[in-house]
Amino acid sequence: MAVVVVGAGICGVACAVEVAAAGVAVRMVERGRTVGGRMATRRIEGRPVDLGAAYFTVRDAEFARVVETWRAAGLARPWTSELAVLGDGERGRSEGPVRWAAPGGLRSLVEDLAAGTGVELEHEVRGVGPGPVVDGEPADVVVLAMPDPQALRLLDPSSPAAAELAGREWNPVITVAAGWADRQWPELPAAFVNEHPVLSLVADDGARRGDGAPVLVAHTTAALARDHLDDPDSAIPPVLDALRELLPLRTPALWTHAHRWRYSAPARDRDAPFHLGDDGIALAGDGWGAARVETAWRSGTLLGRAVAAALGAG
Numbered sequence: 001m002a003v004v005v006v007g008a009g010i011c012g013v014a015c016a017v018e019v020a021a022a023g024v025a026v027r028m029v030e031r032g033r034t035v036g037g038r039m040a041t042r043r044i045e046g047r048p049v050d051l052g053a054a055y056f057t058v059r060d061a062e063f064a065r066v067v068e069t070w071r072a073a074g075l076a077r078p079w080t081s082e083l084a085v086l087g088d089g090e091r092g093r094s095e096g097p098v099r100w101a102a103p104g105g106l107r108s109l110v111e112d113l114a115a116g117t118g119v120e121l122e123h124e125v126r127g128v129g130p131g132p133v134v135d136g137e138p139a140d141v142v143v144l145a146m147p148d149p150q151a152l153r154l155l156d157p158s159s160p161a162a163a164e165l166a167g168r169e170w171n172p173v174i175t176v177a178a179g180w181a182d183r184q185w186p187e188l189p190a191a192f193v194n195e196h197p198v199l200s201l202v203a204d205d206g207a208r209r210g211d212g213a214p215v216l217v218a219h220t221t222a223a224l225a226r227d228h229l230d231d232p233d234s235a236i237p238p239v240l241d242a243l244r245e246l247l248p249l250r251t252p253a254l255w256t257h258a259h260r261w262r263y264s265a266p267a268r269d270r271d272a273p274f275h276l277g278d279d280g281i282a283l284a285g286d287g288w289g290a291a292r293v294e295t296a297w298r299s300g301t302l303l304g305r306a307v308a309a310a311l312g313a314g
C-alpha cells in the first residue's frame with residue numbers, strides 16, 4: 001500500500017515530496033496532461049503565457065527557501081511590488097508585497113518541485129471511500145489536493161471529509177489572453193481593476209515573463225464568468241471592450257485565447273491548514289487558508305509531514 005495523492009497542483013506535489021522524504025511510499029495521480037493545476041501555463045504564439053495564477057507572494061520562511069532555489073536556478077524572479085489600479089474612474093498605484101513571476105511560466109515551478117516524484121498523468125480518480133480506497137484500490141492514506149467542489153465529487157456525502165467541505169462556494173474566473181502587434185499600454189506591470197463589471201485584474205505578460213512581448217492577460221469578475229461558463233470564448237468580446245476602455249489600445253488584438261476556471265478561489269477563507277481524518281482521508285489545497293499559491297504549498301507540506309508522522313515515519 002502507499003499514500004495516494006490525488007491532484008498534482010503545487011499542493012499535491014508539495015505533499016508528495018514531504019511524504020517521500022520521510023521514506024513513505026507515495027503515488028501521485030493527476031487527471032490533466034501536465035502538473036501545475038491552477039499554476040497554468042500554455043504555449044501560445046511560441047511563448048509561455050500564464051493563464052491561472054498571475055504571480056505569487058512569499059511570507060513563510062520555509063517557502064522563501066524553496067523560492068530562493070528557484071531564483072538561483074533562474075526559474076523564478078521578483079517581478080514587482082507595485083501594481084496599477086484601474087477602474088472606478090480612478091487610476092493609481094498600489095504598493096504591496098513583492099510579486100514573483102517565472103520566466104518559463106508558473107507551471108515550470110511545479111514541474112521543478114515534482115522532479116524526482118513520479119506522477120501518473122491523465123489519470124482521473126472517480127471515487128474515494130472508507131478504508132480508505134481509491135477507485136476500489138486500498139491505500140494507507142488518500143490526500144485530495146484540489147478545490148473543495150472537485151474533492152466533494154469524489155466523496156460519499158455522509159463522510160466526515162465531505163462534511164468538512166460542504167457549503168463553501170467557489171468563484172469562477174475566465175482568463176482571456178490577447179496579443180497585439182506592439183506594446184500599446186503604459187507600464188502597468190499588472191493592474192487591479194476595481195468596481196468593474198467585466199475585469200478584476202490585467203497582467204502584462206511580456207513584463208511578467210521579461211521578454212517584453214505585447215501580450216495582456218485579463219481575469220474577469222466572478223459575475224461575468226458565471227454568465228459565460230458554458231461558452232468561455234463568448235467572454236472575449238466584452239473583455240476586449242473593457243481593455244479598450246481602460247487602456248489606450250490603438251489596434252485590434254491579433255489573437256485571443258480564453259480559459260475557464262470553474263473553481264478559481266473560495267468565496268471565504270478558512271483557518272485550518274488541512275484536514276486529516278481518522279478514516280485516512282485527507283484534504284488540502286489553497287482552500288485551507290487564504291487562497292493563494294503559498295497557502296497551497298504550505299497546506300500540502302504540513303499535511304505531508306502529518307501523514308508521515310501518522311504512519312510512524314518522518
Ligand SMILES: Cc1cc2nc3c(=O)[nH]c(=O)nc-3n(C[C@H](O)[C@H](O)[C@H](O)COP(=O)(O)OP(=O)(O)OC[C@H]3O[C@@H](n4cnc5c(N)ncnc54)[C@H](O)[C@@H]3O)c2cc1C
Pocket residue numbers: 006007008009010011012029030031032035036037038039051052053054055056057123124125126145146147150154173175219261263264265284285286287291292293294296
Ligand atoms: C485565474 C486565477 C488567478 C489566480 N491568481 C493568483 C495570484 O495572483 N496569486 C496567487 O498566489 N494565487 C493565485 N491564484 C490561486 C493559485 O493558482 C492557487 O492557490 C494554487 O495554484 C492552488 O494549488 P492547489 O494545488 O491547491 O490546487 P490546483 O492547482 O487546482 O490543483 C488541483 C489538481 O487536482 C487535479 N484534480 C482534480 N480532480 C482530480 C481527480 N478527480 N483526479 C485526478 N486529479 C484531479 C486538477 O487537475 C489539478 O491539477 C489564482 C488562481 C486562478 C484560477
